[in-house]
Amino acid sequence: MNNTRNIWQNFDFLLFGAGLILSILGIALIRSSIAGNIALADHPNRQTTFLIISLVVLFVVAAIDYKYWITLIAPMYLVIMAFLGVVLTAEARFGAVRWLEVGQILIQPSEFAKIVIILALSNTFANVKSNNLKVNTILRSALVVGGLLTLIFLQPNLSMTIVILVLWAAYLWIGGIKIRFTLIFVAIIMVVILIGAFTGFSFLEDYQRDRISNFLFPDPDARYGDTYNVDQALITIGTGGWFGQGYNQSSQVQLRFLKVRHTDFIFSVLAAEFGLIGTLIVIALLVLVIIRCFYISQNAADSFGSLIAYGFGVLIFFQTAVNIGVNLNIIPVTGLTLPFISYGGSSLLTLFLGIGMVESVAMRSPKRK
Numbered sequence: 061m062n063n064t065r066n067i068w069q070n071f072d073f074l075l076f077g078a079g080l081i082l083s084i085l086g087i088a089l090i091r092s093s094i095a096g097n098i099a100l101a102d103h104p105n106r107q108t109t110f111l112i113i114s115l116v117v118l119f120v121v122a123a124i125d126y127k128y129w130i131t132l133i134a135p136m137y138l139v140i141m142a143f144l145g146v147v148l149t150a151e152a153r154f155g156a157v158r159w160l161e162v163g164q165i166l167i168q169p170s171e172f173a174k175i176v177i178i179l180a181l182s183n184t185f186a187n188v189k190s191n192n193l194k195v196n197t198i199l200r201s202a203l204v205v206g207g208l209l210t211l212i213f214l215q216p217n218l219s220m221t222i223v224i225l226v227l228w229a230a231y232l233w234i235g236g237i238k239i240r241f242t243l244i245f246v247a248i249i250m251v252v253i254l255i256g257a258f259t260g261f262s263f264l265e266d267y268q269r270d271r272i273s274n275f276l277f278p279d280p281d282a283r284y285g286d287t288y289n290v291d292q293a294l295i296t297i298g299t300g301g302w303f304g305q306g307y308n309q310s311s312q313v314q315l316r317f318l319k320v321r322h323t324d325f326i327f328s329v330l331a332a333e334f335g336l337i338g339t340l341i342v343i344a345l346l347v348l349v350i351i352r353c354f355y356i357s358q359n360a361a362d363s364f365g366s367l368i369a370y371g372f373g374v375l376i377f378f379q380t381a382v383n384i385g386v387n388l389n390i391i392p393v394t395g396l397t398l399p400f401i402s403y404g405g406s407s408l409l410t411l412f413l414g415i416g417m418v419e420s421v422a423m424r425s426p427k428r429k
Contacts, residue, residue: 070423071122075352078345079415082400083111083408085342086326090403092308093321093329103322103403110405114412121416125424126365129417133179137207140176143169144211168406170220173208174375175410177224179417180204181231182367193235201228219394223378230374231367289325290389292318296328297387304335322403324395327387343384346399349415350377356422365421372414 091104147169184201188194205228213221232241296312299305310332312318321329331339353373360366376399383398385391397407 067423070425072352072356072419072422075349075356075415075418075422076118078348078352079400079412080115082342082345082349083114086398086401086403087111088307089326089329089333089401090322092310092333093313093326095314095316095321097316100322106405107403107408110408114409117409118412118416118419121413122419122423124420126368126417126420127362129179130183130364133176133183136176137180137204140169140173141207141211144173144208144215148211148214168404170212170215170217171404171406171410173212173220174223174227175413175417177205177208177227178368178371178375178414181227182364182371185231185235185367186362186364188235188363193232193237193241195241197235198232198237198241201231217395219382219396222394223375223396226378227371227374231371234367234370289319290386290393293325293328293387294389296325297331300331300333300335300339302335302337304331304333304338307333309333323397324383324393324402325387326402327384327398330401331387342401343380346376346380349399350380353418356418356425359425360421361425365425369418369421372418375414376411 087104087107090107094100094103181201181204184197184204188197205224209221209224212224229245232245292312296310296318299310299312305311308314310329312332313321313329318325318328318332327339330342334341350373353369353376357366357369357373360369379396379399382391382394382396383402386393386396397404399411400408
């Protein structure tokens with residue numbers, strides 16, 4: 061009993077509190093972004109339900125010693141592969157097949173694939189000594205990544221494919237990959253890009269090619285064309301000023317000029333309603349989550365726990381940077397959501413599942429004085 065009590069004393073309330081505040085704010089922004097759309101009226105309640113479930117999952121996972129997940133990595137990997145295979149036979153939505161329909165609930169297995177990839181790569185790299193990354197470890201990690209990556213790319217889900225590749229690159233970097241291997245990977249990427257350029261990126265779907273071409277060569281006369289969403293996002297952000305127009309008061313949002321406003325472009329809703337000050341506060345909370353993950357990684361009791369926390373820190377950082385970059389038209393539209401804020405039950409559940417694992421690492425790490 062005393063041992064259990066001592067473990068919970070190491071629970072990271074800063075990490076938990078930041079994630080909870082962001083999620084509650086996200087529900088409020090989703091409610092505002094609906095803007096009277098009857099088809100989306102149940103979304104805030106759904107997100108609230110998923111938040112409650114996610115909090116329960118967080119505490120259950122935190123109570124479990126993270127080392128137990130090592131024995132479950134292989135079964136989880138196979139289950140996710142099976143789900144991704146079933147998804148490919150499902151009905152396409154928005155030009156892709158990414159969701160499994162269970163009653164009234166849509167589940168996105170690729171979101172859970174991120175959890176499995178982080179656990180699998182953490183286990184693969186846990187025994188790598190500093191700056192002594194072997195070729196066989198690189199090949200084993202490539203096989204781990206490649207199995208799920210292929211099925212996700214075939215959905216097609218290019219954004220999630222990039223996320224997994226970034227996670228792999230982050231683990232290779234922290235494992236101390238040698239410069240010659242880095243140059244080989246860079247060369248392969250350049251070859252793929254050149255082949256894609258010469259073939260018109262024929263291996264991508266039409267809408268994916270359009271996103272890239274519209275970003276690189278936007279049509280200045282296309283008022284209601286393919287750049288409409290990004291143009292409206294920039295206008296919406298610009299209306300916020302320093303302090304915003306107020307909750308539920310943005311004309312761009314309430315008159316529905318801004319599309320996909322409860323998922324991909326919810327950062328624009330935030331900027332319009334709460335202004336620059338509000339966005340900086342939210343970014344600060346997201347940065348706090350990332351810093352706490354890296355802090356826990358640095359002070360973990362073993363390499364496996366350290367790499368779990370490191371992986372989730374990288375994941376949240378990358379998704380945050382990409383989503384904000386899309387809203388600011390710095391990078392092409394990807395479809396990645398803003399962590400904890402954007403609508404999505406699977407995304408929210410996997411985020412808190414990941415935070416629960418990081419908390420498990422923190423609770424079983426030596427207490428730093």
